[in-house]
Amino acid sequence: MKQTIYRRWQQDKIIQALSTRRVLLLTGPRQSGKTTLAREISVPDTIYRTLDDLTLLEAALSDPLGFVSHSNQLMIIDEVQRAPMLLRAIKQDVDENQEYGRFLLTGSTNIQSMPTVQESLAGRIRKIRLRPLALGEVQQTRPNLLANIFSRTFAAFVEDRRFSSVIYDKDLYISQALTGGFPEVLRMHSENEKRQWHKDYLSVLIEHDLKDIAQIRRKDGLNKLIEVLAAWSAKYIDISAIGSSLSLSRPTLDNYINALEALYLVERVRPWHNTDYDRVSRQDKLFMTDTGLMGSILRWRFDHVRLNGQQNGKLMETFVYNQLAAILEADDKDYFLYHYRDREKREIDFMIENEDGNLLGLEVKSGAAVTKSSFKHLCWFRDHIAKDRIFTGIVLYTGREILSFEENMWAVPIHCLWT
Numbered sequence: 001m002k003q004t005i006y007r008r009w010q011q012d013k014i015i016q017a018l019s020t021r022r023v024l025l026l027t028g029p030r031q032s033g034k035t036t037l038a039r040e041i042s043v044p045d046t047i048y049r050t051l052d053d054l055t056l057l058e059a060a061l062s063d064p065l066g067f068v069s070h071s072n073q074l075m076i077i078d079e080v081q082r083a084p085m086l087l088r089a090i091k092q093d094v095d096e097n098q099e100y101g102r103f104l105l106t107g108s109t110n111i112q113s114m115p116t117v118q119e120s121l122a123g124r125i126r127k128i129r130l131r132p133l134a135l136g137e138v139q140q141t142r143p144n145l146l147a148n149i150f151s152r153t154f155a156a157f158v159e160d161r162r163f164s165s166v167i168y169d170k171d172l173y174i175s176q177a178l179t180g181g182f183p184e185v186l187r188m189h190s191e192n193e194k195r196q197w198h199k200d201y202l203s204v205l206i207e208h209d210l211k212d213i214a215q216i217r218r219k220d221g222l223n224k225l226i227e228v229l230a231a232w233s234a235k236y237i238d239i240s241a242i243g244s245s246l247s248l249s250r251p252t253l254d255n256y257i258n259a260l261e262a263l264y265l266v267e268r269v270r271p272w273h274n275t276d277y278d279r280v281s282r283q284d285k286l287f288m289t290d291t292g293l294m295g296s297i298l299r300w301r302f303d304h305v306r307l308n309g310q311q312n313g314k315l316m317e318t319f320v321y322n323q324l325a326a327i328l329e330a331d332d333k334d335y336f337l338y339h340y341r342d343r344e345k346r347e348i349d350f351m352i353e354n355e356d357g358n359l360l361g362l363e364v365k366s367g368a369a370v371t372k373s374s375f376k377h378l379c380w381f382r383d384h385i386a387k388d389r390i391f392t393g394i395v396l397y398t399g400r401e402i403l404s405f406e407e408n409m410w411a412v413p414i415h416c417l418w419t
Contacts, residue, residue, distance in 0.1 A: 004183075004186075004187070005036065005040070006033070006133060006137050006138060006140070006183070007137070007140060008033065008037050008130065008133075008137055009134070009136070009137055009142070009326065009327075009330030010026075010037070010128055010129075010130055010329070010330055011037060011040065011041060013128060013330065013332075014026065014037070014041060014104075014128055015041055017126045017128065018041075018074070018100065018101040018104065019100055019101060020100055020126075021100060021101075021124070021125065021126045022094040022098060022099070022100055022101070022102045022103070022124050022125075023090060023094060023102060023103045023105065023121055023124050023125040023126070024101075024103070024104050024105070024125070024126050024127075024128065025080075025105045025106075025107060025111070025125055025126070025127045025128070026038060026104065026105065026106045026107075026128055026130055027106070027107045027108075027109075027110065027111070027127060027128070027129055027130070027264075028108070028129055028130035028131055028264055029108060029131075029132065029263065029264040029265065029289065029290075030108040030201070030204070030205065030209065031182050031183070031184060031201065032130050032131060032132045032133075032181075032182065032183075032264075033130060033132075033133065033183050034078075034106040034108070034130050035050070035078055035106060036183075037130065038076050038078065038104055038106055039076075041104075042074065042076060042104075043074065045073045046073060046074045046075070046076060047070055047073055047074070047075040047076065048075075048076045048078070049067075049075070049076065049077050049078065050077075050078035050079060051077065051078060051079045051080065051082040051083055052078065052079050052082070057082055057083060060082075060083040060086055061083055061085070064083070064085050064086050064088065064089035065089045065092065065093075067086065067089065068086060068089045068090050068093050068103070069093065072097070072099055072102075074101050074102070074103070074104060075102065075103050075104070076103075076104045076105075076106070077103065077104075077105050077106070078106045079106065079107065079108060080105040080106065080107050080111065081107045081108065081109040081111045081213075084111065087111075087121055090102075090103055090105075090121065091121055091124065094124050095124075108209060108263070108264075109209060109213055109262050109263055110261070110262040110263075110264070128329075129329055131181065131264075131289065131322070131325060131326045131329070132180060132181030132182050132183075132289070132290045132292075132322070133181040133182070133183060133186065134181060134322070134323050134326035134327065134418060135176060135181075135323060135415075135417075135418045136323075136326075136327070136417070136418030136419075137326070138181075138186065139418065139419070141418055141419060143327045143417060143418050145412075145416050145417055146327065146328075146331070146335065146352065146360070147331075147333075149360055149392050149394070150333075150354050150356075150358055150360070152390075154392070154410070166415075166419075167400075168398070168400065168413060168414070168415045169368070169398065169400075170306065170312070170366065170367070170368055170398040171302075171306060173316065173319070173398055173414060173415075174302060174305055174306050174312060174315065174316075175302060176319075177291040177292070177295070177315050177316065177318075177319040178191070178194075178291065178292060178295040178300065178302055178305065178315070179194060179292050180194075180198075180290040180291050180292020180293055180294075180295075180322075181290055181292065181322065182197075182201075182290065182292065182293075184197060185197055185198070185292055191301060191302065194292060194296065195296040195299075198292065198293050198296035198297070199296065201293070202226065202293075202297070205263055205265070206219060206222065206223070209263060210222075210259055210263070213259050213262050213263070214255055214256070214258075214259035214262075216256070216259070217252075218248065218252070221246055221247060221248050221252075221256070222256055224245075224246055225242075225246060225248070225253070225256055225257070225260075226260065226265070226297060227297055227298070228242055228245065228246065229242070229257070229260065229265075229266050229286065229288070230288055230293075230294045230297040230298050231298060232286050233266075233286060233287050233288040233294055233314060233318045234285070234286075234287060234313075234314050234317040234318050234321070235285070235286060236281075236283040236284070236285055236286075236341070237268065237283060237284045237285065237286050238283075239253065239254070239257075242257075264289055265288070265289060265293070266286060266287065266288055266289065267286075267287055267289055268284040268285065268286060268287075269284060269285040269286075269287060269321070269337060269338060269339050269350075270284055270338055270339075271283060271284065271285075271338060271339060271340065271341065272338035272339065272340045272351040272353070274353075275385050279342045279343040279344065280340075280341070280342050280343075281341040281342060281343065283341070285339045287318055287321045287322075288318055289322065289325075290322065291315055291318050291319045291322060294315075294318060295315065300315075309366070312366045313366045315366070316364055316365075316366040316398070316414070317349055317364045317366075319414075320349075320350070320362070320364045320396060320414060320417070321350070323417050323418060324337065324350060324352075324362075324417065325337065327417065327418070328352070333354065333355060334354070334355040335352055335353070335354055335355075336352070336353045336354075337350060337351070337352055338350070338351040338352075338353070339351060340361070340377075340381065346377045346380055346381070347377060348361045348362070348363060348377055348378060348381060349362055349363050349364045350362040350364075357389055358389060358390040358391070359386055359389050359390070359391045359392070360391075360392050360393075360394065361377075361378045361381055361382075361391065361392070361393045361394070362394050362395075362396060363375075363377070363378060363393075363394070363395045363396065364395075364396050364397075364414075365395055365396065365397040365398070366397075366398060367397060367398060368397060368398045368399040368400075369397075369399065370395050370397050370399065370403070370405075370411040372405055374395045374411070375393055375395060375405055375406075375409050378393030378394075378395075378409060379393065379406075379409065381393075382408075391408065392408045392409075392410075393408065393409045393410070394409075394410050394411075394412050395410070395411045395412070396412055396413070396414045396416075396417070397411055397412070397413065397414065398413070398414060399411070399413060400413055401413070402416070
């Protein structure tokens with residue numbers, strides 16, 4: 001079966017960055033499409049080298065300066081984290097030849113967090129994150145929901161809505177979430193195929209990639225930790241509770257979680273606390289970065305998830321997070337993603353702040369019905385915290401209609417994030 005090549009939202013940003021920076025680092029999890037994208041934007045005289053090739057890796061380790069030496073072409077080095085000493089050689093190269101677009105590096109690890117990396121390339125490098133495919137990328141649409149909200153044209157957007165011909169319901173959202181965004185998995189049809197791919201994927205990361213960034217002495221403990229973290233997605237981080245069922249010391253647990261973050265398997269959302277209200281929580285929220293992988297780790301089946309409110313609630317919130325993160329990172333404007341919680345247990349799943357300080361609160365509901373009480377915390381935040389800031393509250397749900405509940409408070413189908 002011929003592989004589908006999707007145009008990625010980050011493509012134009014990468015091309016622009018290569019015209020203004022000497023080095024670009026395209027980073028993200030394995031199998032998210034970094035190599036395919038790098039090849040898509042390369043030109044005929046581009047030099048391409050992958051450090052997954054053991055001969056090339058040995059050459060890079062033996063003679064870093066010789067390995068990166070070239071004239072004025074673009075050089076792509078794939079999986080650069082396998083030879084961190086190349087960064088020092090690249091620094092020397094681009095200090096001597098300051099032409100833009102010298103290197104495009106790809107890495108499946110957050111290389112700047114690796115203990116063996118001594119060179120940051122500060123002032124010479126730009127870092128761009130590539131995630132597994134968002135649904136808008138699969139459907140080849142450009143998301144405009146956030147732009148319409150923050151530009152105060154959302155009401156006009158509702159009147160002029162031209163949505164996908166796909167009829168979305170809760171079952172379709174669950175099916176898409178359990179598939180996730182890895183390009184290879186999108187080609188598969190059976191749950192068993194997808195689950196086996198995710199199982200093999202994790203095995204490769206543990207056996208192959210983790211040794212580059214951490215010393216893993218307890219693989220059984222690591223595998224159990226991955227399962228615990230998958231179950232913890234969309235919850236507030238509590239290291240003591242996470243470790244309660246694991247026979248791991250606190251330093252080992254912290255080390256393993258940091259390693260999994262460096263491999264882009266899990267990540268944190270910071271709390272919004274830009275307020276003088278002193279009862280705001282400071283806990284981060286944890287999310288898996290791909291809902292398909294999360295579902296496979298937890299051995300979730302479609303028929304069970306659709307009938308289990310706790311499971312489909314966790315799945316939908318993580319799914320929305322995956323879509324939001326890709327949308328925000330691809331946008332030319334600066335957006336900042338948070339969550340909100342206070343000691344009275346008022347919670348807003350996601351808070352987005354734009355560069356002007358305007359705020360968007362997003363609540364995620366896995367059900368197809370929304371009531372006025374669904375906006376309770378959004379309205380409280382607007383009245384007591386946002387004050388003179390422009391604030392919009394949206395409940396994302398699995399129904400089909402965009403509905404206004406009061407001024408700047410809307411119920412919106414989840415698919416409006418990308419259609």
